[in-house]
Amino acid sequence: MIDFLTLTIEAAIKAALMILSLLTGFAYTTLLERRFIARIQQRVGPNRAGPWGLLQPAADGIKVIFKEDIIPNGADKVIFTLAPALTAIPALIILAVVPLGGDVNVFGYRTSLALTSTNVGVLYILAVTSISVYGITLAGWSSANKYAMLGGLRSTAQMISYELAMGLSILAPVMVVGSMSLADIIDAQKNVWLVVYQPIAGLIFIITMYAETNRAPFDLPEAEQELTAGFHTEYSGMKFAAFYMAEYMKMIGVSVIAATLFFGGYRLFGLENLLGGWMGPVILIGKVMLSLLLFVWIRATLPRFRYDRLMDFGWKVLLPIALANAAITAVLVVLDPWWYRLI
Amino acid sequence: MIGYILFGLVALVAIVSAVGMLLSTNAIHAALFLVINLICIALFYLGLNAPFLAMVQITVYAGAIMVLFLFVIMLLGAEQVTLKSQLKWQAPLAIVLAVVMIAATFLLFFNVQASGGLSPLAPISEDPRQTETFGSPYAVGEVLFGAYLLPFEMTGVLLLVAMIGAIILTRNEAGGMRDEQRAASNE
DSSP states (O other), rough: OHHHHHHHHHHHHHHHHHHHHHHHHHHHHHHHHHHHHHHHHTTSSOSSSGGGTTTTHHHHHHHHHTOOOOOOTTOHHHHHHHHHHHHHHHHHHHHGGGGOOOEEEEETEEEEESSSOOTTTHHHHHHHHHHHHHHHHHHHHHHHHHHHHHHHOOOOOHHHHHHHHHHHHHHHHHHHHTTTOOHHHHHHHSSSOHHHOHHHHHHHHHHHHHHTOOTTTTTTGGHHHHHHGGGGOOOOOHHHHHHHHHHHHHHHHHHHHHHHHOOOOOTTTTTGGGGGGHHHHHHHHHHHHHHHHHHHHHHHHHOOOOOHHHHHHHIIHHHHHHHHHHHHHHHHHOOOOOOHHHO | HHHHHHHHHHHHHHHHHHHHHHSSSSSHHHHHHHHHHHEEEEEEEETTTHHHHHHHHHIIIIIIIIHHHHHHHHHHTTBBBBOOOOOTTHHHHHHHHHHHHHHHHHHHHHHHTTOOOOOTSSGGOOOTTTTTTTTTTHHHHHHTTTTTHHHHHHHHHHHHHHHHHHHHHTTTTTHHHOOOHHHHHOO
């Protein structure tokens, strides 16, 4: 009973800290995006609220809270209200199985910097991504607006199509390491990152993670020229903010997962053991920052896909390559030739 | 103790969502109730120490299959279910079958207890089949590709045939010509 209580309290504290850091991360990712895009477009960007605009996210938050909350007449009120929450929850819980660092001491209490470690961590990630389709789809349907509906349908089709290639690209590192536990996958990358063994899987994962987060160049669900604002056309106030929150938290989430699966996670040539293990999360945050900058850079430079080409690219290019890569990896893992172990 | 409380809560949600699915007249609401129900089943698997099965349940049923259901309902605009049923004999038959199934479940329940087996109410940790590797991906894989290899492979072929069938059905519209070919012949 006492054991159960300590475990529950420990998990609750870790979960609260994780949600808090995700929310802070979301707030400052919006600022990062606006400032960085402004630089690329030779503008200044938001710089009035606080030094270097650092208080801009807080100002945005206060503004959005006081906006009027509008529910359209023909809307399905219950689902219209539920949809933003259904979009945000998967983004909040997806990192529960990812180790953010090694073991550390907190006031003499030894604990690991992971919320939970399970032997099906990779499957948990796939399960949460497959659930995350609902929020956007239902938002589009319940708005009683044809543009929102089209955005929702586009998003569903796109996420289902790219989920397949994403799952197959995750399969490759799982086969190389021989475990579905993310802790094992990170431990296997002590010396060599998995992207060296699996460059194709790594590339496919990075492409599909832009599609799964509905980010440019795959942001067709909210293509403003054709669909006004897509699935969130009818949303205002905090509900509208919840969709943005989910999008940015998903960006952080997939960045952490990409770093964990292909780029060594919190490890960097043994540096993660400095500062009593606290260097691990810092290294991970650095890797996530680089990935977020890439997200913004791509949004600022690449034009949007045409819808049929998006589907063709997912089904006729990414899926066959990912499938072939998984098959070849399986054969190599079984044969275990000397040159494959050498890399 | 905590296990029983959690089970009770999840079971309550499962029953409420199942009843909600049956009674809702909006097809989208019914589909969403079914999603809740499928997630409850995944939680039961977790309670039985089978995380692999739980995650597959969510990915395949709550994720993939139900999303396709929703997609089709939305595309066809078939949200409103007509309450008048064409099959009048269906309701009484369903009630009879439900009673038979509940009776069979109870029979099984007390039979196991009477024959000296482990009580169905005993905590999961007392089950002798619960080993370190129970329900792990490795154990599931070993059973699938060992004892049940033939049924597993046959299911794979069956799914492949269904997939090819679906592709052929969509391609055969308008005399076996695809959109691009038709466009080309029109020019």
